[in-house]
Amino acid sequence: MAFDHTSYGDSEGLPRFDEDRYAKSEDIKNAVTFLVGREEVDRERIGAVGVCGGGGYVPYAAVADRRIKAVATVSGLPDLRATITSGYAGDWRQTMGAAATAREAYAQGAEPRYVPFMPDGDGGEWVNNGKKFYLTDRNQDPAWNNKMLLWSYDKMAQFSALDTIELLAPTPLLLIAGTKAETLEQSQAAYGAAQEPKELFLIEGGTHFDFYDLPEFVSPAVTKINSFLRVHL
Numbered sequence: 001m002a003f004d005h006t007s008y009g010d011s012e013g014l015p016r017f018d019e020d021r022y023a024k025s026e027d028i029k030n031a032v033t034f035l036v037g038r039e040e041v042d043r044e045r046i047g048a049v050g051v052c053g054g055g056g057y058v059p060y061a062a063v064a065d066r067r068i069k070a071v072a073t074v075s076g077l078p079d080l081r082a083t084i085t086s087g088y089a090g091d092w093r094q095t096m097g098a099a100a101t102a103r104e105a106y107a108q109g110a111e112p113r114y115v116p117f118m119p120d121g122d123g124g125e126w127v128n129n130g131k132k133f134y135l136t137d138r139n140q141d142p143a144w145n146n147k148m149l150l151w152s153y154d155k156m157a158q159f160s161a162l163d164t165i166e167l168l169a170p171t172p173l174l175l176i177a178g179t180k181a182e183t184l185e186q187s188q189a190a191y192g193a194a195q196e197p198k199e200l201f202l203i204e205g206g207t208h209f210d211f212y213d214l215p216e217f218v219s220p221a222v223t224k225i226n227s228f229l230r231v232h233l
Contacts, residue, residue, distance in 0.1 A: 003031055009143060015112035017145065019152035021057050021080060021159040028061040032068060043067060045233040049225060051211065053077050055175070056161040059190070062171055063164045070232040072174040072225045075211045077183055078161035078190045088127065089119065089153050099151040114147040126182040126208060133209045140213075162193050169195035172232040176221050178206020199228070 006023045007013035013023075028048065036043040047070040050058030055076020062068040077083065089095045102113040118131050133139060134146060165173075173194050177187040179202050191200040201224050203217060210217040 001031060001035060003027070007149075015106065015149055017114060017117075017147050017152075018149045019053075019117075020155050021053070021060070022155065024053075024057045025061040025064075028058060028068075029065045032065055036067060045069065047072065047229045047233050049074070051075060052208070053080070055187070055190075056080060056159070059165050059168055059173065059194075060159075060161040063167045066171070068171065070172045070174075070229055071168065072176070072228055073187070073190075074176045074221050074225075075181055075183060075208045076175055076177070076187050076190060078165065079186050080156040081158065081160040082186070084153060084157040087124070089115075092153075092157060095153050096157065099154045102150040113150045115150050115153075117146050117148045129182065129207060129209050133212055138213055162189055165190055165194045170197065172228070173198040174201060174225065174228045175199070176201045176203065176211070176224060178202070178208065178210055178217065179204050181206060181208045181210075183208045197232075 004011040005027050006020070007016045007018040011027075032046060035041045035046060046068055048058045048062060048068045049072045050056070051074045055073030056078035058068075058073060059071050059078065062071045084095075085092045106112050118134050119127055122128065134144070173190075175187045175191050175198070177184050177200070181187070184202075187200060191198060203211075203220055206217045211221055212218075
């Protein structure tokens, strides 16, 4: 099952384009609730796969929702707090102030304020490589917009799945990352914080965004996920 998170795509939720990790965790739980109500679904064999940010909110949700029996992540970005405070959005304290101002203006009737999902200018290796995917014809989603609700940043600054991932066990955890991924350290940190059963599976030469669409990296990742889920489900 694949679905649009709240405020994205065909899902409801206002204001739109709210990168709310806590709401996304609830969305995952609600998706599981939907699945267990289907006759064709074996509720004892439900797994969850998260890519990029999903590599954070899937294990985060699975800590609380024990109906999820196995978790796999690809190019995971579980520690958004570290991402924001390391400069992804500029000076993060100034960004928090701007987010609060935007919240107040919206409450008083102003339009929601948006910022680019992929920040302007030189955002470092991860952002620059992200633009090579999202802002080119590699991005095959015609409905995608390079925008995000400004006060999503303060929610992102509060979120790190590393805070709870040690509680995921005994749910099996698979973390897949490329050896050249800009976010490899985050997968390694999640592996270090998690308890057994866990596995960190590295694919030689892959960068973070290679696992979005390049067959030479997507295929081995899918093969590994398939074997992992067949063992644990």
